[in-house]
Amino acid sequence: NAGVTQTPKFRILKIGQSMTLQCTQDMNHNYMYWYRQDPGMGLKLIYYSVGAGITDKGEVPNGYNVSRSTTEDFPLRLELAAPSQTSVYFCASREDGGNRPQHFGDGTRLSIL
Amino acid sequence: GQNIDQPTEMTATEGAIVQINCTYQTSGFNGLFWYQQHAGEAPTFLSYNVLDGLEEKGRFSSFLSRSKGYSYLLLKELQMKDSASYLCAVCSGNTPLVFGKGTRLSVIA
Numbered sequence: 001n002a003g004v005t006q007t008p009k010f011r012i013l014k015i016g017q018s019m020t021l022q023c024t025q026d027m028n029h030n031y032m033y034w035y036r037q038d039p040g041m042g043l044k045l046i047y048y049s050v051g052a053g054i055t056d057k058g059e060v061p062n063g064y065n066v067s068r069s070t071t072e073d074f075p076l077r078l079e080l081a082a083p084s085q086t087s088v089y090f091c092a093s094r095e096d097g098g099n100r101p102q103h104f105g106d107g108t109r110l111s112i113l
Numbered sequence: 114g115q116n117i118d119q120p121t122e123m124t125a126t127e128g129a130i131v132q133i134n135c136t137y138q139t140s141g142f143n144g145l146f147w148y149q150q151h152a153g154e155a156p157t158f159l160s161y162n163v164l165d166g167l168e169e170k171g172r173f174s175s176f177l178s179r180s181k182g183y184s185y186l187l188l189k190e191l192q193m194k195d196s197a198s199y200l201c202a203v204c205s206g207n208t209p210l211v212f213g214k215g216t217r218l219s220v221i222a
Binding site for chain 1: 121143144146154155156157158161163200204209210211212213214215217
């Protein structure tokens, strides 16, 4: 199993550009999450999904959009990139059940210049 | 709201024991996770506590006191490869996990 796969690993964007961060998992997990992590900070939840067709906002959703058309994929969209969105983005998934740990992808390092 | 506090940084000597504390205030409590994150890498799961007491996994142990809103991660026989950030995360109600800012541990010779 590949687990959680994120693409791209690195990206530089210009202010105002848009892009989609891809996340796919092959573990048939219903729960998926997008986090951002700024230097020296913990993980902040952007959006999450409890199953295909269902998405919810997290702590810092502004400037982002998501969709969940399949169980496997949970892309994160930046419409108008801003310097404040420079960060490392992690996607995670987990099995149903409150005590199940999250499995993280390797992250996407995004710089907005 | 939810609030999770951990020390920002700690330093310990190779071969020693270190305890990383985490205190939390949440409305409802369903469990507490510890994750390890090496620099430039993704977090990986270490432990989960839902009942009071100590859970031991090899060199790592995690303790929980729900009445005190307190947990710690105990690392024994420290190795250089244990240098990493350790993230405490709390699960409450039907809301997603909330992560603390993490404790950056440096293991020195």
